[in-house]
Amino acid sequence: MLKQMKAAPKFVIAALLVVAGLAFAGEKVTEADVKAAQVEWGNGIVAISAEHKKGGDYKARAKKHIDTLYAYGHTDVMFKPTLAAEDQFRETFEEALSYFIGTKGTEDGGFAIKGWTKVRWENNGIFTHGNTATAMGNYYFTGPDGKETKVEYSFGYVRGKDGKLRINLHHSSLPYNPK
Structure with a gap:
């Protein structure tokens, strides 16, 4: 097979790679895929906090987090962070980065640099459909004092052409607190 591939014209090889990529992108998303993506997301938030605490390059770590887990540059992303009021929706990579690490002169204090030590998930439901999925529930952020902060979430996922599951809705x- 490899000899045949080497003998094939380059356009045929390119076409096969495109088809293979599309087949992989069409791979069904499973509940296990979503749970793995959630763990990876939580670990990323903890890693950004840890990098900030030790005085490291937390900005680079946050960029990697967004670049590998969100669908910016692949498709539209709808991101409405917890602590956002003035700039409620973060349609761009740069707006998401600002939310996670903070930007002076904005409402963004840096959610991911608050010293989080753990993130755990309680899914109310995970729905999969083809190469997409939606999950909703609560996630809990453990702070440096050991106390948990409960946050409600809805995440949407899409499998990209590269086969990677990415967040397109957050x-x-x-x-709600009636007091």
Whole structure:
């Protein structure tokens, strides 16, 4: 097979690679895929906090987090962070980065640099459909004092042409408090 591939014209090889990529992108998303993506997301937030705490390059870590887990540059992303009021929706990579690490002169204090030590998930439901999925529930952020902060979330996922599961919808909010 390899000899045949080497003998094939380059356009045929390119076409096969495109078809293979599309087949991989069409791979069905499973509940296990979503749970793995959630763990990876939580670990990324903890890593950004840890990098900030030790005085490291937390900005680079946050960029990697967004670049590998969100669908910016692949498709539209709808991101409504928990602690956002003035700039409620973060349609761009740069706006998401500002939310995670903070930007002087804005409402963004840097959610991911607050010293989080753990993120755990409680899914209310995970729905998969082809190469997409949606999950909703609560996630809990453990702070440096050991106390948990409960946050409600809805995440949407899409499998990209590269086969990677990426977030294309992220909405989170603090639970309703009638007081």
